[in-house]
Amino acid sequence: MTTSPTVVARETYHAVIGMEVHAQLQTVSKMFCSCSADYWEAAPNSHVCPVCLAMPGVLPVINEAAVEQTVRTGLALNCEIAPFSVFARKNYSYPDLPKGYQISQYELPLCHDGWLMIDGDDNQPRRIGIRRAHLEEDTGKTIHMDGVSLVDLNRAGVPLLEIVTESDLRSADEAYRYLVKLRTILRYLGVNSGDMEKGAMRCEVNLSLRTAEQATRGEYGVKVEVKNLNSFKAVRDSIAYEVARQTVVLDSGGSVQQVTMGWDEDRRRTVLQRSKESSEDYRYFPEPDLPPLELSSEWIEAVRTTLPELPDARIARFTGNYGISRQDAEVLTAERGIAEWFEEAVRAYEGSPREVANWVTGELFALLNTQEGDITALDLSPDDLAALLALVDAGVINRNTGKRVLAEMVSTGQPPQAIIDAQGLAQVSDEAGLAAVVDAVLAANPDAVAKYRDGKTSLLGWFMGQVMKETRGKANPDVVRGLLAKRLNTQE
Ligand code: ZN
Numbered sequence: 001m002t003t004s005p006t007v008v009a010r011e012t013y014h015a016v017i018g019m020e021v022h023a024q025l026q027t028v029s030k031m032f033c034s035c036s037a038d039y040w041e042a043a044p045n046s047h048v049c050p051v052c053l054a055m056p057g058v059l060p061v062i063n064e065a066a067v068e069q070t071v072r073t074g075l076a077l078n079c080e081i082a083p084f085s086v087f088a089r090k091n092y093s094y095p096d097l098p099k100g101y102q103i104s105q106y107e108l109p110l111c112h113d114g115w116l117m118i119d120g121d122d123n124q125p126r127r128i129g130i131r132r133a134h135l136e137e138d139t140g141k142t143i144h145m146d147g148v149s150l151v152d153l154n155r156a157g158v159p160l161l162e163i164v165t166e167s168d169l170r171s172a173d174e175a176y177r178y179l180v181k182l183r184t185i186l187r188y189l190g191v192n193s194g195d196m197e198k199g200a201m202r203c204e205v206n207l208s209l210r211t212a213e214q215a216t217r218g219e220y221g222v223k224v225e226v227k228n229l230n231s232f233k234a235v236r237d238s239i240a241y242e243v244a245r246q247t248v249v250l251d252s253g254g255s256v257q258q259v260t261m262g263w264d265e266d267r268r269r270t271v272l273q274r275s276k277e278s279s280e281d282y283r284y285f286p287e288p289d290l291p292p293l294e295l296s297s298e299w300i301e302a303v304r305t306t307l308p309e310l311p312d313a314r315i316a317r318f319t320g321n322y323g324i325s326r327q328d329a330e331v332l333t334a335e336r337g338i339a340e341w342f343e344e345a346v347r348a349y350e351g352s353p354r355e356v357a358n359w360v361t362g363e364l365f366a367l368l369n370t371q372e373g374d375i376t377a378l379d380l381s382p383d384d385l386a387a388l389l390a391l392v393d394a395g396v397i398n399r400n401t402g403k404r405v406l407a408e409m410v411s412t413g414q415p416p417q418a419i420i421d422a423q424g425l426a427q428v429s430d431e432a433g434l435a436a437v438v439d440a441v442l443a444a445n446p447d448a449v450a451k452y453r454d455g456k457t458s459l460l461g462w463f464m465g466q467v468m469k470e471t472r473g474k475a476n477p478d479v480v481r482g483l484l485a486k487r488l489n490t491q492e
């Protein structure tokens with residue numbers, strides 16, 4: 001929980017929130033040179049060259065794959081793709097920025113005016129406008145230790161996609177859902193790893209409060225920015241904190257200052273970083289070392305054909321065509337790999353897709369939780385799951401044995417029939433054989449039999465359990481239930 005100030009608001013304030021996300025693109029090389037973009041855990045300053053070290057006289061070259069990934073993302077976010085866009089210099093000075101400027105885009109971004117649907121707090125679909133998505137380069141990293149500051153430029157020049165929303169978000173939870181949705185889409189597109197711990201997505205929030213009356217007049221409050229949020233939870237917590245903090249300021253008759261804040265995870269509060277800089281401070285101007293980027297409509301349309309089926313379309317198809325619940329469909333489409341694995345199993349299985357969904361979201365995910373695994377990394381093929389379900393349907397094994405066999409399949413990678421054969425797990429449906437077991441159980445428990453016949457019919461389940469124990473879980477439960485009912489309900 002956030003340790004927000006306790007608020008008894010005199011006014012009801014409505015939050016107006018915009019979000020900026022910096023997402024690292026998954027290219028092989030950096031944005032403007034041929035250095036490897038895979039800098040994680042590499043020796044410091046080992047992925048550098050004269051271009052990303054900003055040596056005099058060098059020239060940048062645009063990475064086509066980064067442009068392609070940006071356009072792909074723009075199309076998935078329903079953006080207009082600019083046929084003509086321009087790189088710009090954003091000038092500022094910092095030790096991890098050797099050039100003294102960042103190559104970014106300013107007036108003419110690659111993608112603009114898109115949207116993304118999320119579930120609003122009222123459970124109704126909410127359209128979140130995407131103002132722009134532009135391409136830029138990452139900075140290096142400054143590491144402060146033992147009284148010195150060290151600079152590692154391996155990350156300098158890694159392609160970054162900056163995605164900026166309109167101020168359409170209205171709460172901490174909406175902001176959180178927006179980020180989860182965006183991350184899912186970026187991972188579907190294969191343009192970002194979504195790995196927050198490695199800084200693959202970094203978030204900035206801008207937020208202001210206004211009264212309902214101000215809203216009807218189309219007025220806005222003073223905007224505060226919160227920067228360097230490295231987890232979605234930090235985004236949610238910092239918004240909740242700022243709403244509470246600004247409410248206190250406004251209620252006491254004060255005014256909110258336009259500032260840039262950071263989030264202190266340990267103290268669980270926002271902290272002042274600096275008074276707000278404006279875009280004029282960066283002295284943006286068109287990058288003289290790069291030509292404008294011109295994209296033909298044919299090329300853009302060719303990129304469009306590479307778009308995968310996105311999560312929303314997939315959820316609609318899973319609920320519509322397969323008849324599975326929306327909740328299951330959401331879980332099954334959260335990762336593209338899981339969705340594709342599930343569909344392969346559905347294709348391989350002759351029964352209902354809902355049955356496959358039940359086994360995957362129930363049994364299989366429970367097994368994965370204990371192993372912290374990912375379904376696609378398992379030594380379990382969709383075909384083998386389909387084969388297991390067919391064996392349960394055919395009565396070769398009962399459902400409970402099926403669960404045991406699945407666990408064995410996951411840990412050994414063996415197909416189901418091999419496990420059933422090796423462990424002698426095939427279901428016993430033979431009536432004569434099972435009747436002998438039932439009789440033995442009844443003979444061994446005369447007291448329970450008497451109680452049952454005295455009216456305690458709930459003991460039937462206990463008798464079932466005894467027979468299952470004797471047959472090591474292999475008995476056909478329908479046959480056993482029939483035999484028990486017949487024997488117990490016939491007074492001797
Ligand atoms: Zn380089």
Ligand code: MN
Nearest residue numbers: 022104136162
């Ligand atoms: Mn940026």
